[in-house]
């Protein structure tokens with residue numbers, strides 16, 4: 034991901050800013066100029082909750098170079114209460130325990146480093162809520 | 170009067186025990202546990218740093234304050250582990266928290282005192298009327314060199330405090346700072362691990378500054394140790410703050426709540442601020458609280474706080490320090506720890 038793209042995506046990546054379509058009510062994350070649901074162009078800003086439910090997930094064993102130290106790790110498509118869906122890494126748990134229906138909270142984390150001297154890219158990762166509450 | 174209108178803290182979930190580190194280097198774990206009063210310490214994940222800790226702590230501070238974050242006019246982060254050498258941690262933290270762009274931002278550094286420094290400056294700007302709200306953060310993911318005494322204590326965590334003039338949760342009654350040129354601990358530019366002056370870190374450094382600052386603020390306010398319900402001193406290990414407190418006339422009962430070092434470790438700039446957050450989690454209206462930080466180099470900042478009747482209602486709105494210390498922990502081995510802390514070299 035080149036730096037200019039990361040910078041353009043700061044509102045959605047760092048603040049979970051999304052857009053609710055005025056035509057069909059679909060929450061698009063990240064916001065888009067034209068709603069993929071109804072082709073509408075009007076929308077209102079909405080900030081996503083920092084909670085979500087896992088829709089589907091998988092475990093990465095052979096990781097790309099940037100994530101070498103993190104393998105094996107789980108990634109999932111999560112859905113927030115607003116209905117927005119996106120991909121997030123699931124951390125602070127045994128990756129094999131991650132599955133559909135699991136409630137997660139979204140925590141601010143370092144997503145990746147652009148090589149040794151590049152910029153640091155931040156965003157949200159998912160942390161299972163149950164494992165956190167069960168033990169506390 | 171100005172004071173704290175919101176606060177929050179964050180401690181990573183990973184832990185390593187003193188025993189695991191001692192075993193690695195053939196040291197006696199009992200010497201560490203009994204000598205330094207350290208059981209375990211927090212370890213940042215590979216994806217946790219001063220910026221992520223500041224954002225998590227800052228978000229809870231905003232929730233407890235119940236204010237519009239865009240009204241925060243200044244944000245200062247004190248840390249000795251800012252992820253960038255050039256580019257302030259605060260620039261990312263304000264954007265993540267919905268603060269700015271109309272905001273003054275700076276990163277502070279003063280070994281373990283940078284957090285209280287950020288709080289001190291935030292308070293002053295609010296008192297002067299220059300800004301309506303200011304956030305001061307102390308956070309660190311500090312490193313001790315392998316097989317160094319600091320490896321048992323250097324940990325990760327931090328706390329954030331929003332200062333304002335109305336709807337105070339905690340009133341700031343007085344501040345006092347004490348600073349001198351004392352080379353007890355340092356890290357030169359470009360070096361990975363800090364160095365320290367061994368025994369020199371005790372008497373002329375930690376104790377001289379902590380005791381002088383605390384005695385002076387008691388003098389300035391006319392208060393005596395028995396007037397306080399809580400006291401927290403910088404926690405480089407378990408033993409120093411206990412010794413300092415006792416020399417000053419504070420009891421174990423007054424120090425217990427803020428003395429979180431045995432299971433958290435030394436979070437450097439986040440140390441006494443996180444101890445203060447643990448106190449604010451349980452303090453009741455009219456409780457007097459003393460905090461004295463210490464940063465090598467060296468200096469101490471002392472604060473006298475008084476809880477207001479608004480505090481109890483805001484305590485449950487964020488994560489408590491105790492819930493993060495006693496909550497789910499993931500213990501790592503020394504090998505995993507070395508990997509997480511970049512102590513293993515890999516090809517790019």
Ligand SMILES: [Zn+2]
Nearest residue numbers: 054057068071
């Ligand atoms: Zn639509």
